[in-house]
Amino acid sequence: MTDGQRSPTSDGQIVVSGLTKQYKNVRAVNNLSFTVAPGRVTGFLGPNGAGKTTTLRMLLNLVTPTAGTATISGQRYADLSTPLRQVGAVLEASSAHKGRTGINHLRVICAAAGLPKQRADEALALVGLTPAAKRKFKGYSLGMKQRLGIAAAMLGDPRVLILDEPANGLDPEGIRWMRGFLKNLAHEGRTVLVSSHLLSEMQLLADDVVIIAAGQLVRQGPVDQVLGSMAQSARVRVRTPQAEVLAAALKAQSATIETDEQGVLLVAGVDAPTIGRSALAAGVELHELTTERPDLERVFLELTAGKAGIR
Ligand SMILES: Nc1ncnc2c1ncn2[C@@H]1O[C@H](COP(=O)(O)OP(=O)(O)OP(=O)(O)O)[C@@H](O)[C@H]1O
Ligand SMILES: [Mg+2]
Known part of the structure; x- marks a missing residue:
């Protein structure tokens, strides 16, 4: 990681505390608390509708909590001084201007975020998309779009990565690549929070798991420990x-x-x-x-x- 300037509180920890989101008729997230440590892949697991996306969106200041707080490196997302350099997010299969090439899509983001242009090339290489750099987005396969979304999240070389169901729609080779990529990021000391509804995938990927259902915490801890206690049944x-x-x-x-x-x-x-x-x-x-x-x-x-x- 290239960083000597992070503040002392920039520890890469995610802390969710009493987080609640009440929609009109649905309590999507209900008094949820958990922590996510740097240097590990944390699987955020729950069935469809459990509240995973809502939680991640609250973490990223895209949804306003009804109650509770979510902080990244000790600060709310909205208060981060350089969010793109601190947090990378992949929330859905990336969208981009259809006629734009992959590399241009990333360069536009770099320009808007004040990042050096060569970060676009570096991020593209990081996700193995260099051969498709000059192809138009509309010709990208779903897997390529996912990779481009990850490249965009990596532009600011962030300490913290947040991904919502990144394996969705990927073929087995794509999933294997994603697993290696995310494990490697954690290995570098970054915080990797990745949601999924598939326990089997998290067994292969995660160091820690946070399991939720109906907006509430069910279990959290190191994956071996949580699965071990589940196996006792x-x-x-x-x-x-x-x-x-x-x-x-x-x-x-x-x-x-x-x-x-x-x-x-x-x-x-x-x-x-x-x-x-x-x-x-x-x-x-x-x-x-x-x-x-x-x-x-x-x-x-x-x-x-x-x-x-x-x-
Ligand atoms: N904008 C919204 N307005 C009303 N209800 C919402 C809204 N967003 C989410 N919900 C509801 O909140 C609950 C949690 O949804 P959420 O998308 O967070 O679940 P999820 O765990 O991400 O599910 P999935 O695995 O299907 O992606 C669901 O009942 C959903 O219908
Ligand atoms: Mg979701």
Whole structure:
């Protein structure tokens, strides 16, 4: 990073505190608080309608909060002295004048923002678009438009990057490129906040996750920790001819138990060795004892369901 002049508060941290947005009939974001650290990729996860875009738009001063605050490096976006040099944002597939070339699109932004013209070439190279520099925007594929949007966000060499569903519409190669690109930015010490509704994508990309549903925080923390705690909701399938005896023994250990149509016990809250020991102690015969590999996508849905995204 090229910077010796950042103020002491320019630490790249994002702090969201009690953030709320009430639209006429919808509380899009409801008393939301979380922090985003520099040097890491933070995945901002939630189902459709959870309030991700609204939160990011409040962070960028594009939507006025009903209550609460959102700061970047200790300041509200509106108070940043050189916003383009401090924060890069990619909110939707970039739009540009159709007849303008990619490089000219970036040069226009540089001129407006008082950035040196060569930043346009550098940013284009950064996203691998140099070969298409002189092609017109209207001929760009969706993936190329996404890259151009990222190039525009990178013009000011910002410390903080905020991206709303950047993988949308990208092919697998494009997604792989995006992942490497964002991880690299975090590696350089930048703050990378990226929203998604796909847990599987965030497992591969994020260091930290902030999960929201219905405008409220569900979980936040290092991805391994959050997914680990979600995985604890793994269940064990138990088949036994003495289901009632075993169920009583397990309930005494505060396991939760469901029974499927075939009479198989689905046990949560205790692990397979514990169940095996309980069965032995109770003299119960076991025909099956299988830990169901936790399907994180299912757990994510369970965590965020009931708080249906679409309101
Ligand atoms: N300008 C607006 N006026 C009224 N309601 C709005 C407005 N913008 C968003 N909403 C509502 O706020 C809620 C949150 O929307 P938001 O776009 O923030 O969700 P999201 O998490 O980004 O969803 P998605 O994954 O579909 O992009 C939704 O119920 C949406 O309909
Ligand atoms: Mg959105």
